[in-house]
Amino acid sequence: MSDNGPPLISAERVIGGRSYDFARRVVVMAIVNRTPDSFHDRGRTFALEKALEAVRAAADAGADWIDIGGVPFAPGPDVSVEEELRRVLPVVEAARELAVVSVDTYRPEVAREVIKAGAGVVNDTSGLRDPAMADAVAGTAASLVITHSLAAPRTLFPSPQYGDVTAEVGAFLRRQVDVALSRGVLPEQIIIDPGHDLNKNTYHSLELTRRLREITEIGYPTLAALSNKDFIGETLDRPQQERLVGTVAAVVFCVLRGARIVRVHDVRAAVDAVRMTEAMLGLRDPAYARHNM
Template sequence: MSESARGGALPWAALAPTLDALPPASPPLRVRGRDVGVHGGAVMAIVNRTTDSFFPGARHADDDVALAAVERAIHDGAEIIDVGGVRAGVGPDVSPAEEIDRVAPFVARLRAELGDAIVLSVDTWRAEVADAVADAGADLLNDTWAGADPHLVEVAGRRGLAVVVSHTGGLPPRTDPRDVRFDLPADAPAGTDPLDAVVHDVVTTLAAGAARAVACGVDPLGVLVDPTHDFGKRTVDSLRLVRRTPALVALGYPVLMALSRKDFVGETLDLPVDERLEGTLAATALAAWGGARVFRAHDVRATRRTLDMVAAIRGDLPPRAAVRGL
């Protein structure tokens, strides 16, 4: 039994090494010269202009309903609004023209009514849509399909926008993963956990994508790297990427986590989409502790409170009303 367990004093020298275990955080996202998520990270609220999003609560095809959702998200603590015009997964075809019609006028309306206080993001993989929403006032292009259209990142650089660089395991847009496998590199040390093969693949892919974005003219702090949970991955892969958040932070770019109510949460807990909030928040807390900076979420208020609690534990934010014991 140790001295401390017997009631004796624990030598400071034995305690001190445990005090430096705080993982570093990724830098804040920079959008048009403004830093976002400086204290406690940022919430990116999901507002989809579709009728078939996998989570019914994110379906806001009607303009007034969508605007109310945006206003509610801002009230609940969102700093970024992510507008989507096409379901990410398998579904009916949506032409570029229809996607533009769903998102560009709405982005223009938001910009006119909200000014520059909120960052406006558009979830698209198409360069022509990117150009249209840039005209409408978008600040950020959320390319969840890993550069499937190689010209999208060129639009971001040319128009002065921030951009999300993602990882999909090489899948084309709107396809589901099948027979997923990641192999460890030949130079991996003996004894490396085979599940860390996905971490190597993601980090390598994101590093290359981020470098291309910078080469295209995107501010390095405007490159938001996203491991893209579920896309091209098994549930065990997505769980490992939450655990290895510090490896993503080590790339030196702001890190995005899009965890909200995803299938890896559902499969882990064997729960349908409408019962995945607690699992989402658990993963959010761990990723925030690991240093991720931006969190794409359906449940803005719960996510904001989770991030603030983690930030206070990390020492990044003070308690708001600390009077106990004073």
């Protein structure tokens, strides 16, 4: 194993019509939520024009991918399939020319429609709770993110318990990858995500981060979705809008342990942190070199 991360299954991939070598590149995924109740932005981009402005700003700031959500994972009122599609489809259509489009959904019906509309990634925070999600992705050019969680999205799940959180998350991800493969999803379509804070307390998320190498060693590109999450806020005693420095520290830490996709709200800061980390790992050259040359 090199310092740059564990060997990857199908490191070289085409996603959303763009080529990636995850052995040598870290992807920055921006977050744009068309929801009135997302945990960080609290509806700031719920209005369509605000969402479109956020898409353009993320692309201008250097985002590689843009993750569009129409329904938060956290507990809350039901949102119909029709309403979820009404929220996300216009944003998918606007973003697909600017970056790879990911859609955060746990519904196969939504996945099918957003793939048709040009989404290159389906980000399933339920971890194939409905195996039909694998059927929706199989046979397409889209990638599938399989995320660990214990409860269904929008469901209250207080005081989650684990014997060994990292081992249990890893075992879950391996099982769900096998489900995806058995239903026709190809290895080169699969991405995994340990699900920081999803049915986990702060100690669980900190341990997952510390032992993230055990997750990245599963072999599929690993997404670390940790931007501004409560485990950062509780560790530093910082409210939602004051977690950028903690987020950047966690992003760099996860990249050093093999994460190859990071999901963030503050794109420009994350891009700089990721590109600097890539350069220090020898994965990229400086933008220019004049000092003492």
